[in-house]
Amino acid sequence: MEAIEVSSDQNFDLPLSRISRDSVVKKEVMVQERIKHKNAVSLARAVDLEPGVQTTLTCANCGSQRITLNGLRGENTVVLIDGVPAFSSVSSFYGMEAIPMAGIGTIEIMRGAGSALTAPEAIGGVVNLVTARTDKNSFSYLVRGGENQLFNQQLLGTYGDAKGGILIAAQTNQMNYFDEDGNNVAESSKQFQKSLFLKKDNRFGDKLKVSARAGHHELELLGGVTHSYRPKTYPGDLANENDFQGGDVRNKYMGDPSKIADIIRLKRTDGSGSFIYHLNSEMNLKGSFSLAKQNQDAIYSHGYDYDNEDMFRFLDVRVNKLIGVDHLVTFGVDNRNEEMNSSSDFLFRMNDFYRDSFEFDTLGLYLQDEWFISQKDELNLVLRFDRMKVDWQDKRLRTSKLDESIVAPRIHYKRIHSDELSSRFSFGVGYRAPLTLFESQHGTNEEGFELNIKKIETAETFTYTLNYEAQQRSSAFSGSLTRLKNMAYGDEETIPMEFKNSSEVMNIGTINFLQVEKVTPNWTIEASFDWFILPDSYKDKLPIAAQETRARLVSDYHFGKNELVGFLNLTGPQNLRKYNYHKNYNVLREDPLTFEDLPSSRKSQNSPFYYTIDLFFNRELSKNFNWILGVTNLFDYTQSKKESPLSWRMHGDHVHLDNRHIWGPNQGRVIYSGIKAEI
Amino acid sequence: MKLIAAFTVFISLNSLAHIEFSGKIKGSNKPCSLHIQQTYYAGNDSNPRNFRADVVAILEDDHHIAVSHAEELFFTVSPAANMNVLSGMAQNKKDQINVMRKAGTTDLSNVEAYAVKWLHHNHFHSAQCLNLKRVKN
Numbered sequence: 001m002e003a004i005e006v007s008s009d010q011n012f013d014l015p016l017s018r019i020s021r022d023s024v025v026k027k028e029v030m031v032q033e034r035i036k037h038k039n040a041v042s043l044a045r046a047v048d049l050e051p052g053v054q055t056t057l058t059c060a061n062c063g064s065q066r067i068t069l070n071g072l073r074g075e076n077t078v079v080l081i082d083g084v085p086a087f088s089s090v091s092s093f094y095g096m097e098a099i100p101m102a103g104i105g106t107i108e109i110m111r112g113a114g115s116a117l118t119a120p121e122a123i124g125g126v127v128n129l130v131t132a133r134t135d136k137n138s139f140s141y142l143v144r145g146g147e148n149q150l151f152n153q154q155l156l157g158t159y160g161d162a163k164g165g166i167l168i169a170a171q172t173n174q175m176n177y178f179d180e181d182g183n184n185v186a187e188s189s190k191q192f193q194k195s196l197f198l199k200k201d202n203r204f205g206d207k208l209k210v211s212a213r214a215g216h217h218e219l220e221l222l223g224g225v226t227h228s229y230r231p232k233t234y235p236g237d238l239a240n241e242n243d244f245q246g247g248d249v250r251n252k253y254m255g256d257p258s259k260i261a262d263i264i265r266l267k268r269t270d271g272s273g274s275f276i277y278h279l280n281s282e283m284n285l286k287g288s289f290s291l292a293k294q295n296q297d298a299i300y301s302h303g304y305d306y307d308n309e310d311m312f313r314f315l316d317v318r319v320n321k322l323i324g325v326d327h328l329v330t331f332g333v334d335n336r337n338e339e340m341n342s343s344s345d346f347l348f349r350m351n352d353f354y355r356d357s358f359e360f361d362t363l364g365l366y367l368q369d370e371w372f373i374s375q376k377d378e379l380n381l382v383l384r385f386d387r388m389k390v391d392w393q394d395k396r397l398r399t400s401k402l403d404e405s406i407v408a409p410r411i412h413y414k415r416i417h418s419d420e421l422s423s424r425f426s427f428g429v430g431y432r433a434p435l436t437l438f439e440s441q442h443g444t445n446e447e448g449f450e451l452n453i454k455k456i457e458t459a460e461t462f463t464y465t466l467n468y469e470a471q472q473r474s475s476a477f478s479g480s481l482t483r484l485k486n487m488a489y490g491d492e493e494t495i496p497m498e499f500k501n502s503s504e505v506m507n508i509g510t511i512n513f514l515q516v517e518k519v520t521p522n523w524t525i526e527a528s529f530d531w532f533i534l535p536d537s538y539k540d541k542l543p544i545a546a547q548e549t550r551a552r553l554v555s556d557y558h559f560g561k562n563e564l565v566g567f568l569n570l571t572g573p574q575n576l577r578k579y580n581y582h583k584n585y586n587v588l589r590e591d592p593l594t595f596e597d598l599p600s601s602r603k604s605q606n607s608p609f610y611y612t613i614d615l616f617f618n619r620e621l622s623k624n625f626n627w628i629l630g631v632t633n634l635f636d637y638t639q640s641k642k643e644s645p646l647s648w649r650m651h652g653d654h655v656h657l658d659n660r661h662i663w664g665p666n667q668g669r670v671i672y673s674g675i676k677a678e679i
Numbered sequence: 680m681k682l683i684a685a686f687t688v689f690i691s692l693n694s695l696a697h698i699e700f701s702g703k704i705k706g707s708n709k710p711c712s713l714h715i716q717q718t719y720y721a722g723n724d725s726n727p728r729n730f731r732a733d734v735v736a737i738l739e740d741d742h743h744i745a746v747s748h749a750e751e752l753f754f755t756v757s758p759a760a761n762m763n764v765l766s767g768m769a770q771n772k773k774d775q776i777n778v779m780r781k782a783g784t785t786d787l788s789n790v791e792a793y794a795v796k797w798l799h800h801n802h803f804h805s806a807q808c809l810n811l812k813r814v815k816n
Contacts (some may be wrong), residue, residue: 236774237804257799303801446801591763595796595805607780654804 011051016516016524017473019467020108024370024380024414025115026424026465026478028052030107031480032132037556037565037616039144039171039630039672041152042193043067043079043099043107045654047127049514049569051528052111052478055096058543060645060659060666061223061262061301063189065096069298070111070461070480070510071532071546072124076432077117080128081213084272084290085119088338091294094266096221102154105132111510112427112480113461117366118316118334120384121432123459123484132215134158134201139679146422146672150177163248165201171195178667179226180640181487183244184253185260185659187640189223207278215273224260224301224659229298231261234346238303239657240447241648248587248601249646249657259659260301268294282322286332302446302656304346308357308438313337318366330368336395337361341393342434346446348612351438353448353496356436369648382410388433388456404456406431412441424465431458434488439501448496455486455501456636474516480628481510489541492580495652502541521679522666526554536578544662545579545607547571552626561620570611576663578604583659597655599648607663612637632667639664666678698810709739711808713778715787721757727785732756732765734787736776736795738806753786773798789813 014020021029028051040046044065048055056074066074079087079099087095091480110116111125119126125242135158142154155170173193175184184522204210222230229501241247243255252262270292279283292312299305318332338360349355364386390402408429415423427646437449465478484506491498511531516637518524529551539546549572556565585599619627639645645666649658698715716734721729734756754776756767765778765787774797780787790813796805 181772236801236803237798240803288713346801395791447799594794594807595803595808596794597805656802656803 015469016518016619017467017469017476017514019253019465019476021469023112024378024412024424025110026112026463028111028316030108032105035101035107036618037630038567038614039616039632040669041095041101041154041171043101043127043129044096046101046107047109049550050109051107051476051514052125052510052530054532054547056544056546057225057662058660059262060187060662061189061260062094062264062298063097063191063221063262066093066209067096067127068107068546069127069637070482071508071534072459072482072484073542075434076122076124076430076457077125077139078119078122080119080126081272081290082131082211082274083118083128084274084288085314085336086270086272086290086292086312088310088312088336088340089432089435090294090308090340091312093438094219094221094264094296095268095294098190098193098195098217098266098268099129100154100171100173100193100197100217100353102171102195103132103156103167103197103199103493104129106130112428112463113430113459113482114382114408114425114426115367116328117332117382117384118314118364120364120386120408120430123432123457123461123482123636124581130552131197131603132156132158132167132169133201134160134167134199135162135164140676142628142676143673144672147670148668149174149180150670150672152674154404160201162203162587166201167197167199171198175670177222177226178638178640180638180666180668181250181644182252182547183250183644183646184226185644185646186226186251187645187659189221189262191630192218192220194218194313195520208275210273210275212271212273212441215269217266219268219270221262221264223262223264225257227257229257229261231258231263233258234260234299234305235301235303239301240523241590246587247589249644250551250586253493258301259303262298262300264296265297265306266294266336268292284320284516285317286320287317288314289316299427299628300446304344305345306342306347308340310343311337311339323647326372328372330366332366334364334366335362336364338435340438347448349571351448354397355450356438356451357393359391359393360389360433360435362386362433364554370672377416378414380412384408384410385491386431388431390433390435392451399423399451399453399509402433402453402456404433404660406456406458414471420468420470421579422469424463424467426463428461429458430461431456433457434499436497437490437497445490445497449490450494450496450498453488454497457484457486457488457501459484472518474514476512476514478510481509482506482510484508484538487538487541492651502537504537506538508535508538522558524556526556527643528551528552539578540580542579542601545574545576545581548574563616563618567614567617568611569614571581571609571664574607574663575605575611576607581605581661583650583657584658585650586644586647588648588655597648599650601653603661604643604663605649608642610637610664612665620669623676624666626676627670628676630673631669633665633669636665638666638668640666649660698787699814700790700812700816702808704738705807705809711736711738711806712814713737713790713793713808713811715790727762728758730758730765730785732778732787734761734776734778734793736808738795738808749771769797771798773803 071189116126178188179192195217239259245251272290274288303316316334463480468475487502553568584603616630647661701712754767756765
């Protein structure tokens with residue numbers, strides 16, 4: 001019965017591959033040490049470059065970071081906190097940068113549709129944040145500072161024992177903008193983030209365990225501008241060719257800073273709770289809920305303001321019952337409700353564009369059987385039923401309601417071939433109601449939007465994993481195929497942009513290989529390779545180019561009281577034209593007679609092979625103090641030193657300034673140092 | 680769905696005629712037209728440099744999928760450095776029009792094409808109306 005509880009143990013015995021041994025569902029686990037080695041202060045940065053995971057910057061100005069799994073888009077990734085859904089597709093657009101790493105024990109990544117019982121919309125997969133344990137007394141404080149005004153503080157305190165305890169975690173973080181090409185337009189936004197969260201666990205006898213969590217997070221992203229200018233209102237008109245010397249985005253920007261400034265402020269307050277009650281030795285009852293309110297206040301350089309309030313509620317009740325010795329059966333019901341209300345002076349008051357406010361409600365019933373067939377075979381069967389209802393509030397929209405029911409199966413099978421070798425096969429169905437253009441665009445659009453969503457997105461994922469685990473080495477090979485149907489996307493060829501379903505079936509493949517070798521007791525090396533196989537019809541609907549091939553080498557060496565970790569990240573070349581980058585130009589001029597926009601000097605249509613190196617050094621000064629020294633992007637490799645992400649982009653019959661010609665890193669080298677105190 | 684953008688030229692003196700030309704928008708081949716409402720000479724001086732005209736340009740938009748509001752803007756056009764072109768700017772100091780007349784003519788009795796640029800919300804659109812043919816005197 002223990003297997004049904006979410007573990008918050010951050011020190012459990014993980015194999016070298018970090019693929020959880022016990023789980024029939026393939027679960028890749030990131031421990032706190034790995035997060036520290038990556039100098040990651042947010043979820044978006046912590047999981048980037050892990051097998052099958054990409055964190056993509058969807059616009060250089062607005063600083064939106066999306067976590068993509070198995071090549072699927074950010075809106076297809078579901079984030080759970082302690083196994084409970086906590087983010088909506090709207091709140092995750094900027095929210096991934098707002099999720100602090102202070103107080104997080106481990107991060108579990110489960111890729112593929114149907115990888116979590118309570119998250120059917122996780123077409124790409126699930127990222128589960130497991131908060132730190134409360135059953136011990138501890139205190140830690142980490143302070144880091146570095147180049148580019150990096151300043152990060154993380155505080156974590158726990159007080160408790162086996163009967164329960166309390167956790168308090170707080171974090172502040174700031175990082176300045178990067179303008180590596182010196183054209184007075186930043187390629188990476190300035191960020192300020194602060195958060196606080198509390199958790200309380202209690203055990204009442206042997207039968208009842210109760211847990212509650214509450215948090216508050218604030219984030220400010222200031223993009224585009226290269227000084228402390230903060231726009232107070234949206235610009236009256238957009239940047240044009242006269243704002244750059246010679247109309248060339250590679251030259252200095254000379255115009256009004258409000259025309260290139262994006263400012264996004266988020267405030268998020270969330271809470272969750274769960275209980276597990278053991279009815280008898282063979283049956284227990286489990287319940288959980290989650291509430292989150294997130295407010296966004298934004299001004300975009302595209303000439304509009306956009307605010308929203310997103311309310312997210314989740315409730316789950318289930319019964320787990322052992323039947324015989326071979327079957328653990330779970331049946332339950334869950335309800336997810338999201339309400340998003342937007343406001344904009346420019347979009348809705350002045351121009352009377354359609355509002356994107358909506359209410360989403362889904363009721364799910366599920367039945368799961370974990371069948372321990374033999375010592376070598378384990379099967380997990382799930383059947384889910386969901387009824388999804390979306391009500392878009394603006395009845396002028398072409399579509400204003402969606403009401404669909406779906407029944408979906410899921411199968412996970414684990415076969416242990418020998419002590420070292422095991423296989424996992426899974427087939428899962430995921431489905432998601434597309435809710436707003438916000439999922440892939442920031443806000444609506446300066447020309448409004450039209451909604452033509454008639455179907456829910458559905459996906460089937462087939463995954464096979466072969467895992468070899470020995471004392472000194474580990475290998476994991478996995479391949480997956482996701483068949484995505486009714487993909488929702490914003491059609492850039494229409495004005496206003498139309499949010500609609502694609503009629504094509506997209507076959508999205510992923511191949512991963514991971515090899516870990518313990519060369520000596522003190523030295524571990526790791527090599528991994530990812531290949532994302534994306535169809536052209538899918539690529540041209542993505543907001544920015546995905547990485548298609550990449551590899552990574554990691555070396556972790558302990559000597560004396562020191563630890564040295566190095567990351568070598570390699571990214572393969574790729575054709576950018578498929579991602580609609582052929583619409584991007586460096587130079588714009590206007591024909592004085594015909595007023596025709598004449599863009600020229602098309603931006604690169606092929607990205608080069610590149611690599612980046614990150615280093616981390618830790619010295620144990622005493623039992624309670626550690627000194628940290630690190631560098632991210634050691635050789636200061638950035639795309640913008642070769643090519644600015646800024647471009648003149650063709651859109652219908654006109655051309656506008658955009659900051660989405662992104663194919664490489666846009667943050668330069670940062671050397672940092674810090675102290676961690678632990679009691 | 681269509682957007683109708685209407686451009687009118689303000690007439691101050693010496694109304695002459697209402698002439699209408701129709702043509703096709705470059706790229707989309709959708710219909711467009713030009714209504715010349717009045718022509719006159721500034722200061723009553725018939726020097727070709729003093730020629731002025733008021734026009735209405737009507738365009739069917741070819742991209743918009745939702746109905747937008749029609750815009751009506753006022754111009755005063757006058758000969759540019761190239762005498763074959765008459766240029767004007769709207770009262771909002773943003774919208775512009777260039778009317779191309781047949782080489783050698785000094786009035787707007789024979790117009791070949793025009794180009795307009797107008798501010799739509801917070802960004803500019805432009806269009807060219809080509810192959811204009813006189814349909815109404």
